[in-house]
Amino acid sequence: LVHDRNISERELIRRIRGLTDNGSHEAIMGIGDDCAVLRGHGNSVWLITTDTLVESVHFDLAWHPPRQLGRKAANVNISDIAAMGGRAIAALLAIAVPDSEIDWLDEFLAGFVEALKEQGAELVGGDTVKSRDGTVFNVTIVGTMEGPDILYRRGAQPGDLIWISGPVGEAAAGLALLKAGAAGQAAVENKWQHLVKAHVDPEPQIVIGRHLARSGLVSAMIDVSDGLATDLAHICEASGVAAVIRATDLPVSEELAAAAGYLGCSPLEWMLRGGEDYQLLFTAPADREAAIRNLIGDKTGRTIYSVGRIEAGAGVLLHLPDGRRMDVTYQGYDHFSSGRNQSD
Ligand SMILES: [Mg+2]
Numbered sequence: 001l002v003h004d005r006n007i008s009e010r011e012l013i014r015r016i017r018g019l020t021d022n023g024s025h026e027a028i029m030g031i032g033d034d035c036a037v038l039r040g041h042g043n044s045v046w047l048i049t050t051d052t053l054v055e056s057v058h059f060d061l062a063w064h065p066p067r068q069l070g071r072k073a074a075n076v077n078i079s080d081i082a083a084m085g086g087r088a089i090a091a092l093l094a095i096a097v098p099d100s101e102i103d104w105l106d107e108f109l110a111g112f113v114e115a116l117k118e119q120g121a122e123l124v125g126g127d128t129v130k131s132r133d134g135t136v137f138n139v140t141i142v143g144t145m146e147g148p149d150i151l152y153r154r155g156a157q158p159g160d161l162i163w164i165s166g167p168v169g170e171a172a173a174g175l176a177l178l179k180a181g182a183a184g185q186a187a188v189e190n191k192w193q194h195l196v197k198a199h200v201d202p203e204p205q206i207v208i209g210r211h212l213a214r215s216g217l218v219s220a221m222i223d224v225s226d227g228l229a230t231d232l233a234h235i236c237e238a239s240g241v242a243a244v245i246r247a248t249d250l251p252v253s254e255e256l257a258a259a260a261g262y263l264g265c266s267p268l269e270w271m272l273r274g275g276e277d278y279q280l281l282f283t284a285p286a287d288r289e290a291a292i293r294n295l296i297g298d299k300t301g302r303t304i305y306s307v308g309r310i311e312a313g314a315g316v317l318l319h320l321p322d323g324r325r326m327d328v329t330y331q332g333y334d335h336f337s338s339g340r341n342q343s344d
Pocket of ligand 1: 034079080083222223224225
């Protein structure tokens with residue numbers, strides 16, 4: 001299903017792209033990256049991104065308290081600003097709600113504005129309408145940065161290492177736990193607090209993104225919103241290269257392993273196709289490995305992970321411990337269930 005959805009989304013975007021005149025005087029980057037990039041004053045640029053969140057497609061009100069949902073609506077969009085290496089400055093919010101439950105909306109808005117404030121950004125406009133069925137939000141975020149520092153999806157070169165700014169698969173695990181334990185949500189949240197938070201209240205990696213962009217060490221970057229296999233495929237397509245992920249280099253926390261055991265799921269599947277991690281996925285020449293690790297360690301105290309390598313060719317391959325390579329381009333590990341037992 002995820003596979004089919006991605007194909008049709010990509011096809012739709014291709015059609016829309018065919019109608020536009022990319023690369024006009026004002027637009028440095030149009031459709032095809034995490035943000036559109038418009039010329040600003042001097043060297044600076046404007047970054048613009050928009051996203052729509054639909055109830056029961058992108059979120060479930062049963063396990064998204066309104067305040068956290070407001071935070072998430074802001075943060076998943078701010079993550080696209082982080083993916084270019086910029087900082088967020090302003091937001092527009094359009095809301096369609098069935099019957100305005102004013103208390104619920106107050107809490108949602110409080111969370112939305114709180115998340116913006118954490119980034120030094122403000123709400124500057126929007127729209128509210130009535131919906132017949134279900135709640136829909138549209139968020140537009142405006143960011144800024146210095147033009148020469150922008151990190152695009154294109155730019156990855158054969159030989160580059162592939163990095164992630166933190167563990168992936170945790171949001172997918174959190175969602176699976178919430179689904180499995182919906183009857184006793186409080187118990188689920190206590191035991192698996194970290195994983196549940198990864199799904200319900202994700203953090204955009206603005207600080208790491210800005211350090212990476214300014215460092216000049218990185219060749220391409222994107223945020224992990226649709227899953228590692230899919231988002232890495234976007235980098236490969238934009239850069240004209242292939243990628244090989246080493247399964248054994250993907251970090252598995254004790255909590256993630258425990259949750260996988262508890263639910264009888266594969267942590268590798270969560271890590272590859274589980275979306276909504278909002279970590280940064282980037283590539284850089286291999287001889288900069290120590291410089292990048294030290295930069296992020298010194299500036300943020302965070303551990304980042306090198307998980308594979310860019311090669312000549314096309315597509316995303318998963319290198320398994322037994323030496324086999326599986327094509328996971330725009331897909332997930334679940335499409336290759338015939339190989340799963342052998343590798344477990
Ligand atoms: Mg993105």
